Amino acid sequence: MTENSNIEVAGMSISTQLSSPPSGVRKNRSAVWDHFDVENATEKKAKCKYCGSLIQYGNRTSSMGDHLRRCKQNPNNDSNKRRKITTTPTIDERSVLNSPGASKFDKEEARRALVKIFIREELPFCFVESPKFRIFVHALQARFKVPSQTTLARDIGALYAEEKMKLQDFLSANCGRVCLTTDTWTSIQNFTYMSLTTHFVDLNWKLHKKKYLIFVK
Incomplete structure (x- = not known):
């Protein structure tokens, strides 16, 4: 239900339409109505703007307020905000969690990944024996035994020989x-x-x- 109202501003008459609150709702209405639409004024039912649930409001809005606090679709609900922050993984985290190897530990694969990091980042071999680095690795995976710098140097040499053989085979088969x-x-x-x-x-x-x-x- 709407009513027309004329407002005079600086000698000009402006016609506006004012929305009346639903039947049974006070004109000085509660802020809870910002989150609901009147679905049936006769039966005094309001529809949640977030989940679409119909709530019987009667002469009070307490039931609507209770629903807003429980509504899982309400973006203003503090519990939903906390749940989203603590449980929603990032894209990178989802790729790791959904990977086939996320639930198992492969010692050899971990050793190989460590070797590739030292090669790619040109890290000194002695860095592998740094106490801070070992504490960090232990926090990530307690079952991984960090190798000594002598073992790391041997692993790097073995990977070099392996990649060298692959390159030779590739060049001989693909180009002259x-x-x-x-x-x-x-x-x-x-x-x-x-x-x-x-x-x-x-x-x-x-x-x-x-x-x-x-x-x-």
Whole structure:
């Protein structure tokens, strides 16, 4: 039910429509009505804007307020906010939790991942024996035994030999020529390094680029 009202502002007459509250609801209505629509004024039923539930409001809105506090779809509900913050994983977390290996521990796979981190980030071997690093790894996976730097160096050498063999097999099977680019420099410790970059086209005419870091005595 609506009624027209004329308002004069600075000599101008503006016609507006004012919405009347539903039958049985006081004009100085409760803020709870911001979350409900009147579904049936005769039967005094209101519809929740979030979940669509019909609530009998009578002459009081306490039942509507109780529903809002329990409504799982209500974004303003503090318990729903806390539940969303504490239980909703991020995209990265979901990918880890849903991965096949999330519930099992593979010692060899963990050792291999550790080796790849040290190679990719160019970390010194002694870092693996850092007490802080070992505490961190133990907190992540107590069953993983962090190797010594001697064992780590041996694992890196084994991975290098494995990848070298794979590359040789790939080059012999997919291409006849490669283009090599080299660059050398000396570190502040007076160690000489050489960077080797290879470009080649495979049998499917796909261009490949691989870069290697070589220590030269």
